[in-house]
Amino acid sequence: MTTSKRSVLKDQVFLRMALEISRLGTCCRLKVGCILLRSDGGIASGGFNGALPGMAHCTPETCGPDKRCLHTSHAEENALGFSEGAVAVAYVTDEPCLTCTRALVRRGVRRVVFLRPYTSMAEQEKAERTAILAHFGVKWEQVELQA
Numbered sequence: 001m002t003t004s005k006r007s008v009l010k011d012q013v014f015l016r017m018a019l020e021i022s023r024l025g026t027c028c029r030l031k032v033g034c035i036l037l038r039s040d041g042g043i044a045s046g047g048f049n050g051a052l053p054g055m056a057h058c059t060p061e062t063c064g065p066d067k068r069c070l071h072t073s074h075a076e077e078n079a080l081g082f083s084e085g086a087v088a089v090a091y092v093t094d095e096p097c098l099t100c101t102r103a104l105v106r107r108g109v110r111r112v113v114f115l116r117p118y119t120s121m122a123e124q125e126k127a128e129r130t131a132i133l134a135h136f137g138v139k140w141e142q143v144e145l146q147a
């Protein structure tokens with residue numbers, strides 16, 4: 001297998017892992033999963049979006065199609081919290097928000113690969129995220145799962 005085919009395969013495998021762990025997400029609006037890799041390519045951590053320990057899960061009253069989820073810690077936040085040291089790549093089911101982007105970059109992430117774009121993000125947040133990615137030269141890639 002060529003190096004490029006191998007890297008395509010890795011993206012597919014880690015995105016599927018992110019999708020699998022997202023099934024544990026406790027928000028009824030959106031279930032998000034995240035897999036973090038170290039710079040040596042090993043898996044550093046995985047996480048999903050969830051309410052704080054012991055707190056009630058999201059309900060249609062707290063989160064819905066027109067209501068952003070403010071109740072959960074995000075998948076990236078949890079995956080970062082369950083690991084230590086620098087991370088290099090983040091695989092996420094959903095494009096990271098501004099806060100998670102900042103947290104990922106701070107921990108050394110150089111590449112973010114996601115399945116679904118974050119379409120309802122406010123313009124000001126989007127602009128700030130774009131500025132951060134440009135400043136740190138972070139690769140930001142939407143990838144589709146292959147059949």
Ligand SMILES: [Zn+2]
Nearest residue numbers: 027058063069
């Ligand atoms: Zn929620």
Ligand SMILES: [Zn+2]
Nearest residue numbers: 074096097100
């Ligand atoms: Zn986030």
